[in-house]
Amino acid sequence: MVETKQAQEPQGDSRPPPSWLNKELIQQALRNAGDSNSQVETIDVSVPVAAGDNYGSSIYRAKATLTDGQERSFIIKGPAAGAALSSATTEGRTFEREVTMLAQVIPQMEALLEEAAPGRFPPLAPRCYHHGTSPVEFLVMEDLAPSGFKLADRKRGLGLRHSLLALRSLARFHAASHALLRRQPELVEKLDNTWRAIDKSMRVFVKGQIQGAVEATRSWPGFEECADRLEKFKDVAMDMFAQLNDPKDGAFNVITHGDYWMNNMMFCYEDGEVKGHRALDLQIAHVASPAIDLVYFLTSSLNDHIHEHHQDLLLREYHCELKETMELLGLQAPSLEALLSAVDVHGPFSLFLAMARPILKAEHGLDVNAIFSGDHSCLVPVYELPEVKTWMQRILRDYVRTGWLPA
Template identity: 30%
Template sequence: MLVDYNNINIPHFMDSKFFEATFKNGFPGKLIKVKNIFFTMGPKLGENYVSHIYRADATYNDGESEDKTISLIIKSLPEGELGAHFGEMGLFTRERDIYIHFLPKVERLLNGVTIAPRFLYYTEQPMETLVFVDVSPLGYVLADRVRGLDEKHCRLVFEKLAEFHAASMVLAKEQPKEIGEKFNEDRLIDEQKVMGNMFNQNFTHFAKVVETWPGFKDTSEKLRRFISTIPQNMAKWCGPADKEIKVLAHNDLWVNNILFKYKDGEPVDLYFIDFQASVYSSPGIDFTHFLYTSPQFDILDQKRDLLIEGYYKSFKATLENLGYSPIPTLENILEEIEKRETVGFIWAVVKLFLICMDPSECGENSLENLNDKDKGEKIREIGMSTKRFVSTMQYVLRRMEKIGVLK
């Protein structure tokens, strides 16, 4: 087997043995001969914070036909202290378990509805690494995160999310230990601890920005009081609760974790990716995380209720088709969303300013730079002055005051 690194800085362990193991695991029962690997992409700065992403094309023969080519996405932990922290948090093992033990069952329940790209391989040594089929050759691509998602994109997201959530409820009822106990720990709470300095800097800078907005001086004071309560309340706000509707929540649902397929310029299907934070908890976690980071502002402002109703229609229909009862009411779902508003608020402050920045302005948005006082302040100044960020966060702040999150 020839492995061509294409002058890209590729980890040394991604060699012929690595790819032989990938195909052996990903195509069980088949005698696969991998002929060559050609890397086409290395890590891209400013887009991935928890992992390094590589892309490679593989030519192989399965003994049944002529040579075939498949594109692979390879996802590995970053090196150094940060990668060690994320490894201790178990982010990659959580994602591995979702792909191996959960998603195949969900897709069977949904009669072949595909939730995510195909998983091929996981290895722990020398560095935690996951390999997936690259679905970009099939037409699945990221949407424009800077502009935000329009109504058609958002409706599609909530329809498939509803199917995903509903199927997880059925599985959890049938196999409570496999779902309820296996995925009941929220890994993003640990991520907040690892990135605590960046969290604090984001909120502190945001409070200064809010103070400059006409009519928001009192709000900035409320925000500062809220900041002081984050460390002791993060687990309560974001983690699973005893009395709530429970689904397997994606728990990191924003525009860059969704791949869309288009026909004649319109979105017709999607895959969710990056399940490393998934948790058995309230569906409200996914709602507020997505609503406050990913739609265009006009959609959030004017279509919020319609999107929730669209979700519920799909959610209810899926549960009925799967014979689940009792089915939660729309009012139940609305209560779950309101109880988890704080989750969306926190992640909007943490990441929306980065989402709204043009890629040409955020090529160096690494965690290291965001934690650097001067570089981080410059990034925050740019991101928190964008029109979409300001409009969205003014909406969110008013919402937080209305429901009592900010007092």
């Protein structure tokens, strides 16, 4: 199978940079990064993501030219003006949560890994150099692009090498987070279930996704039962998703990424081969079963061939890395059988990603704000795209067979 190619950096939109993104902000980030002597002379701000590739915030790249002629680059995240997804998750304190993860939790996780095996493990995420809430909420992070990191092509999906790398990184993330939770159990409350705090507009969004699938599947011969099941499911979906994202007493819980799909990770390459991985966008990280991240990733990010033929291999490789990392941390991982059972129990959560397939595959992105407002009409034509229709028909049969799509 042909491996996913390195994606070229997308062309950003033309909106001007905000006034708060200025030299003083970058100067402070530079100091926090350990460079107190250099002075910022100029900054050049661009938008490094294409319209439709980011749904909950605004992303900027600031290239700073220093007075000594050197250059430094930072990624800045700020609020997305008018973004429905951002407002829908306000109650979930997404900005505050990402700051907590990048500035506090992940550095502690990485310290545990370094203590267990010095020099063995790469960073899990970009460094956080500066953050604040005035005049708006902002986050200044390491720019991974100068180190060769790129987004993969979300429309093609990940091949086997990329998928293995992403799941091994996720296994280390989960292992280190479990170790940290044992030392700091108060994190369970601090990183509570974000699905419990999502407001009614998100419920409208999810219902709209499912209704789009209902209307599409009713037109497909032989899928009438699936359409009926989806029609019933849309009224209970959000409550089921929230319940599945709760941590379970006595179970193996970790800090989940919460949104672990291919647009929230970057890969680096050496001689054309994928070699490195970093996780991005930890806005809805919370304590739950690792199966949440697994079903999220497997449903959202694999190319069709890998999704159909290699999920078992990927889960076994994830478990192998989890077990090995846990042993280095002096802990015991759950058995492979227990892990697979957890994936099966949490399998219905993958319906959230399955219904998002049109959004992920749309050529130029869909009008997400329209879906939040209750207009799902833009979804139905995308379900008729050959690659989306073929994939949906295959997985809907699987969901009926496994019981993940209840009668």
